[in-house]
Amino acid sequence: MTGREQAAQHLAEPEPVEPGPVTSEAGFGPYFGDFGGRFVPEALIEALDELDTEYSKAKADPAFADELLRLHRTYTGRPSIITEVPRFAEHCGGVRVILKREDLNHTGSHKINNVLGQALLTKRLGKKRVIAETGAGQHGVATATAAALFDLDCTIYMGEEDTRRQALNVARMRLLGATVVPVTTGSRTLKDAINEALRDWVTNVGTTNYVFGTVAGPHPFPAMVRDLQRIIGVEARQQVLDLTGRLPDVVAACVGGGSNAIGIFHAFLDDASVRLVGLEAGGDGVDTGRHAATLTGGAPGVLHGARSYLLQDEDGQTIESHSISAGLDYPGVGPEHSWLATTGRAEYRPITDAQAMEAFRLLCRTEGIIPAIESSHALAGAMQLGREAAAEGRTDEVLLVNLSGRGDKDVETAASWFSLLDEEGSR
Amino acid sequence: MTGTSHEVASRTAATLDRTAAEGRAALVGYLPVGFPDVDASIEAARAMVDAGVDVVELGVPYSDPVMDGPLIQRAVEHALAGGVRVRDTLRAVEAVAATGAPVLVMTYWNPVVRYGVEAFARDIAAAGGAGLITPDLIPDEAGEWLEASDRHGLDRVFLVAPSSTTERLSLTARAARGFVYAASTMGVTGTRASVGADAERLVADTRRGGAERVCVGLGVSTAEQAAEVGRYADGVIVGSAFVRPLVEASTAAEGRDGLAEVVRDLAEGVRTARG
Incomplete structure (x- = not known):
């Protein structure tokens, strides 16, 4: 038995699909060719599955698209x-x-495009708290804005170095009612803010949605954020x-x-x-x-x-x-x-x-x-x-x-x- | 074992079976390689075995440890700043395996990807290591590692969490060898006032999913907690509570003595668990 057959037998999972041509229809995740996937603690898998399922439902629901479009016309x-x-x-x-x-x-x-979609999803999931990472502060400000609009508790993780470089955005987030947590581990920048947000999510995943700011991270974030942008x-x-x-x-x-x-x-x-x-x-x-x-x-x-x-x-x-x-x-x-x-x-x-x-x-x-x-x-x-x-x-x-x-x-x-x-x- | 991995004998499972025959849970102890330096971490791990740890978990320091709380983060940052390399892990495995205790390597996945999954498996096996614990690798993404671990006769310890569905418990139990690592609570490593009530249910559910051996980690720091978990789990995994004396000590020798004291206390805990 080859290793791949053996893995398939262990997991009863289908073989990875060959990437095929690069078209707009090809990249739905979780894999983009050899890239993507989910390299996260098992504790997060249920939440990622829940998000993936809810997002699929939302995509098929005209009411979701209508509401997002209305927000984009009247708010964004x-x-x-x-x-x-x-x-x-x-x-x-x-x-x-x-x-x-x-x-x-x-x-x-552009960050608001993604955040409004994910805030709507947070509501659909019945969750009352959002967390996010931010580097320049743009995604943090957008998330804090959507949290104010949708009445969600909001905590933003930001590298201590970035809170210094972008002090005005820290103030903006706090004006909008968000808690801003300066992250003091590692290089004290965006990557460490993501680590800290992931630690929060592992701990509070039952009540909290992670509003991820970019097309990185585990599936479904790369495909979902891409669709919203x-x-x-x-x-x-x-x-x-x-x-x-x-x-x-x-x-x-x-x-x-x-x-x-x-x-x-x-x-x-x-x-x-x-x-x-x-x-x-x-x-x-x-x-x-x-x-x-x-x-x-x-x-x-x-x-x-x-x-x-x-x-x-x-x-x-x-x-x-x-x-x-x-x-x-x-x-x-x-x-x-x-x-x-x-x-x-x-x-x-x-x-x-x-x-x-x-x-x-x-x-x-x-x-x-x-x-x-x-x-x-x-x-x-x-x-x-x-x-x-x-x-x-x-x-x-x-x-x-x-x-x-x-x-x-x-x-x-x-x-x-x-x-x-x-x-x-x-x- | 269930699944297709029965042909590979697990050294960790043999140790867990021996402690079970003694009517107790095993004590599994974690330390990061390279804290406070490589030699001192090897000495500390050997002292841990002398003081009563049955299975050793050696951590590969990594720049982005998302499953670790502040204490272990601090130790690992110190180790990396001191220049510890992934290859130092191999030397540590060899030195600690000489005690006779099974040595599992706890590693985030990217250092293994970078080293090469097959090469890492080969070198860990050659150093006398028993296998890997992979906190950010789920079986769904582990095809290459399942293959390499079979080829080199290594244990593969995957994690389950209180949030894991029945389907995922079963999938993880089938993919794992040695034991399944049940995270007692939703969260990261660190000491806690109490071990989650979810833990006992999770162990039972994981066994129902097909796991023969389930060890519990995250938040166990006292003899009482070790005794409580030892009643229902095959092993009690302790990390932060063993790292703390090393972090707080002013010399390596003082740290080792403090560590040995904590280990003896928890080793006593697992021995009193089942009366």
């Missing part, structure tokens, strides 16, 4: 607009650049068609865990002519070791419940990531991105802190839009991709960039980066 501010940015595009080789404006959503980023690409695809009469040539988005990127990529998966490009946080540069470019500089392994790429040493210990952007400062990435990367359907490249901040500055000055530093990585990617296209004579290309969040939270970081608060910078 959807559909979010697209904005063509010709002055910024001059720095992108002169190609056409169109921004999808998730920064204009209520709470300031998919609206970004569905809207943007039609909006670009309406504006330009054709599909974009390139869709670019920043990738930390990867939820805004999957959100805008997914509606284009079946459009073979559309290049999908994820921009990872290159920090000081991938060759320095101080970065968060998981797909560029990592290797496959298991972290936070899923098999995916991660930054790890030769013993499989997670390596601390580095990025000027707290929201991208994560050593893992969602399993669907690992699948899209290994199959070649999407490509990923690193953007350094300095490149991201240059794009940040340019968008402020040329278009009057202050982007999140996370999204600035996608803007810097657009600058590279546009110049590359122009160099090859393709100046009529259309680049769609997901502007996943606004930069209000980053003003202090940017002021420090550009020395705006001393006499030199104030001129």
Whole structure:
């Protein structure tokens, strides 16, 4: 008997299905090719099954879709607009650049798309408490917002280092009635906040729903969060068609865990002519070791419940990531991105802190839009991709960039980066 | 054993059968490799066996231990900061197995994935280890490990929790070898005022699911708790209560003495359990 037959006999489980072609219909989880799955303590399996079952029911229930759509229309501010940015595009080789404006959503980023769906699910599960992890604070703020709206108890875990970098978001969450717990273990950033949230969930799973913020984690989170963010690409695809009469040539988005990127990529998966490009946080540069470019500089392994790429040493210990952007400062990435990367359907490249901040500055000055530093990585990617296209004579290309969040939270970081608060910078 | 694994003799099961013949539960003791350093952790584990532990659980330090509470997190962070490597675990297994007690390696899954599942199984077996306890690997994801553990004659201890469904108890019991690790309460490692009332029911349900041997862990720290759990479980698993004296001691020798005292106390507990 082969090992696989033996495993099948032990478990009476079907053999894994071959991944097949990469299309929008292929990735339902729990596996995306070799990636995904559930590498979590047994104590969480019942809750994950319960969530999976309830989510499947909700997906089939028109009332769920109607309620979510109503919330998006009357609360989030959807559909979010697209904005063509010709002055910024001059720095992108002169190609056409169109921004999808998730920064204009209520709470300031794409995170609200996911959170409202998961809050509705929490209600359907009959649970009264939600927990969440947050890095930059955007997901924490969105979760605290939904908790206030839906009258749920809310605890947010945030690395102590990030509570310092994003003090204003800590205050926002507390204004909204959430308890914010600074996490003081490990690197004191997003990965440790997830560990602590998982420990809370293992302990309180009977009363508590874990509102996971990105397309990582154990099944069903990668597929569920992807479905809830998919609206970004569905809207943007039609909006670009309406504006330009054709599909974009390139869709670019920043990738930390990867939820805004999957959100805008997914509606284009079946459009073979559309290049999908994820921009990872290159920090000081991938060759320095101080970065968060998981797909560029990592290797496959298991972290936070899923098999995916991660930054790890030769013993499989997670390596601390580095990025000027707290929201991208994560050593893992969602399993669907690992699948899209290994199959070649999407490509990923690193953007350094300095490149991201240059794009940040340019968008402020040329278009009057202050982007999140996370999204600035996608803007810097657009600058590279546009110049590359122009160099090859393709100046009529259309680049769609997901502007996943606004930069209000980053003003202090940017002021420090550009020395705006001393006499030199104030001129 | 049930399932297809009956052809592999489990050393841990043999020890549990011996303690059962003595009319008592086994005492299973956990320590992380590399705390306060590798040699001191080996000495501590050997002292634990001398003081009455029947089965040793050696932890591989890992950067993201989601099933561990603050005490073990702190010990493991210290071990990693001190430069402990996964290969140090093999040296520790060999040194502790020389006592004759079965040595199980408690490891989160990524260090094994990185080492290579087959290579890790081969090297643990060569070092004299009895098998693995895998807190974040469920049988559903364990195909490669089921195969490697059969090939190298290793125990594979999976966990069940009070939330586990009947179906999952049965699936886990079929996949496990050595024993099934029943988590006494929903939560992470650490000492607790009382062991959950769920534990006894979970042990009974797990046996009904087909498990021959079930040991209980999480939250056991006193002789009274050990005696209580020892009435109904095949083994009593103790972690944080054994790590604490090492964390609180100012020297390795002082830590070892403190540890031995706690072990003797709990070993007495499991011996009084069934009157």
